[in-house]
Amino acid sequence: MSIILSESDAKALLQKVLSYSKADECVVNLLGEQRGNLRYARNEVSTSGSTTNHNLSVQSAFGKRVGVASIDEFDEASIEKVVRRSEELARLAPENPEYVGVLGPQQYLKSNGFFDSTASITPATRADAVAKSLQLTRDAKLTAAGFLQDIRGFSAMMNSKGLFAYYPSTNVNYSLTVRTEDGTGSGYVARGYSDFSKLDTAAATRIAIAKSRGSAGARALEPGKYTVILEPTAAAVLLENVFYNMDARSADEGRSFLSKTGGKTKLGEKIVDERVNIYSDPTHPELPASPWSGDGRPQEKVSWIENGVVKNLAYSRFWAQKQGVKAVPNPNNVIMAGGNQSLEDMIKSTQRGILVTKLWYIRSVDPQTLLLTGLTRDGTFYIENGKIKHPVKNFRFNESPIIMLNNLEALGKPERVVSTETETNYLIPPMKIREFTFTSLSDAV
């Protein structure tokens, strides 16, 4: 059997599994995926490999008693066994007071996230893509370390109330660090696509080469508050701490940056500059995502922050039921809208500031204010009178993305980026921020 099942094959298999169910409610989740990667460093390949995985998981419920079991083999006997096993476990389980039952049939938006160009990648394709990059860095007498990883797979679910969902997807992430031979300069680039044919490793490599050369000979600036221009790769790792903390329950319970006294939340309040618009949309052609959440809820276009105002929080079905509100799930993608300015335009309009191309090792310092710490990395530059003057040594910052988005000066055109912390892909614009807080200098290159 193929690892990646077609919609009709997945449906037939799931129906067969459900036909064995004797529980009050039953949900079956099915996934299959193949991952391949090529890793290199010191201008030559280091490790690389491939992994194949598939799994079928059955959740049975008797009242509020729930049991889960799963298998990797899909023959009739194994299927019946896994259904019986989940039912036995359910009967033994304590009642889960937060179990809210399974959903009925749902309508899902159409989203195309599967591309044959990515699904047909072979070890030779990966080696060719990387060879194009290595040629450039070797010729330039620079040292490259990079990583190319592709995933093809599908997920599907069906339940005893007639819900069926299926989504095939592909993704390729490529990242590259180019360092000067003397170790005084370092540049980075990352690209993420659903469609491998969009990946141009040579073009990406030229960006990292330029940053590597441009960052050599950095000068020290005093730490303090500066106007910064954050490239989308740098902004993403700060903003994802906002995206991950939109949970309604934490806010309602008083332990979130969105909490207020007396059990109230900031839902409906303006918390950042009115030009900030953050939303999710599984059908976005530049960032396609699954149109259903893991528990079968439809993913719709949802506005999270609109004109600076908190418009939605994410709910579990239990918490939404308890609060009597719509159960908006955590999103499968996040997009921040921007303007039309290019990065170059933003630099031109800056009298004195710092261009930050990448941030690194971002950690929460205070969840109440979303204060984060981390450092600049792989290309940080001083801007004076609209021009990049010289590279600067890396800084440590202590800054909250909420304070930062209140100090917004300008937004550029969004582009697809890969988080250097989580590898998640987003659409994020470059942004100019005033009074960004750098607290110390780092000698790291």
Next chain:
Amino acid sequence: MGAGAFMLPTIPVSGRPVSPEELLTSGVDVAIKKRLADAALNAAKAKGASYTDVRIGRYLNQYVMTREDKVQNIVNTESYGVGVRVIADGCWGFAAVVDAKNEAQTARAAEEAVAIAKANAKLMKEPVQLAPQKGYGEVSWKAPIQKNAFEVPIQEKVDLLLGVNAAAMKNGANFVNSVLFMVNEQKYFASSDGSYIDQDVHRIWPVFNVTSIDPKSGKFETRQSLSAPMGMGYEYLQTNPKDRVTGITTRYGKGYDMLEDVIAAAQQTKQKLTAKSVEAGKYDLILDPSHLWLTIHESVGHPLELDRVLGYEANFAGTSFATLDKWKSKDFNYGSNQVTLFADKTQEGSLGAVGWDDEGVKTKQWDLVKDGTLVNYQAIRDQAAIIGEKESHGCCYADSWGSVQFQRMANVSLAPGKEQLSVEDMIKDVKKGIYIIGDGSFSIDQQRYNFQFGGQLFYEIKDGKIAGMLKDVAYQSNTQEFWNSCVKVCDERDYRLGGSFFDGKGQPMQVSAVSHGSSTARFNGVNVINTARKI
């Protein structure tokens, strides 16, 4: 990347869910594993591999998660599969297959690994060179645990955690989450050098997080457990008086009293709400082992990984300030003469302890920094020759059958002080200082110079006495300056382990469990910042 403190809502769970009873079954018989391995070894050789190793892994996890008076989830997972690594045409190749039960599957994985190696060989400048390694034949190793945590009934674990939660609520907490993580790695390794190694590794980590909210201001404070993840069985949860270190708050060695700790935590989160916000400036820091492990991990463990020094991690975790020229000079002052840091893969009860590493090398202990001077790194078979070593240090690890093994951090620990010194005596000499207990926020640059650490509990020290609790504390320093500011280390009576299950490194990222031991240590004149903000 770093070790990390866990985030309770985002526990990484891998593998397929199974029943608790399945966690006690023995898995694939060792004779069958040998047949599966031999099939892969032979297939790879037939396709032209010059070296092959096969790892057959069964990874069992049990997580019991609760909040307040509810069981949130009980997760039992099993992940079983086979990974084959080869050298062909001088290049590494790796392929893995889930649930491999017959020789045809492992042989096919071996052939795919060879195909990948050959496809990539054109990208190599120099062929891979392995340090020689003798085969050990058929051998085995078992973690010396007293009580297999998987044999303890789920109900007993649920009762423990719900009891802990009830105690937190009774003592004034607004919220409490508690979790028991249990891991059993059943690892079989075979190589074309002639080793067939069967190992059984156990780990346990009881953790909680207590939250208190001030209804007037809406401020909230948390305190995490002062437990350590350990390479132990359920006996870790049965404390002896000698495992407890009493003082301003109780800390724990090889036995952890979760109930006692949560009562203290609930009271301390209340105190934190009204504690004095720290005044930024220079302080002498007294760092408890429950805190210092993470600073050791980030500022010593990672920069002394040879793969980072050489540039193999440049695209992700980064490189290292501790370059080969500094090591070759034989006089690089990593720290003061009080500082001896050693690596080991053998310490009983530690997370890193195994008999052989994941490329069949027998484990050992070795010095990294001796009396302040940098003397060695952590290296595996394909790196040993670069630093003039004749053999690997035995610190190669993969987090799954589906991940390729590579150099991972051994347990890296600070040797206790040679002269008798208690924590109380250490504090007596401090004029203006902060005593820090428990790990908190952590961040360090990609070459491991500049770091910032928080903590769980901060106590102001004035004129040799503890003057009260502080909050909003983080310290920033530079690795070499920091370790050179170490003026005293308490003696071995205070030596305890800390650690993490989730040290991240590599692409694709793999986690590794690692311990770091130390006694309480004093660092003079460290820069402390105030982290309070308003949004």
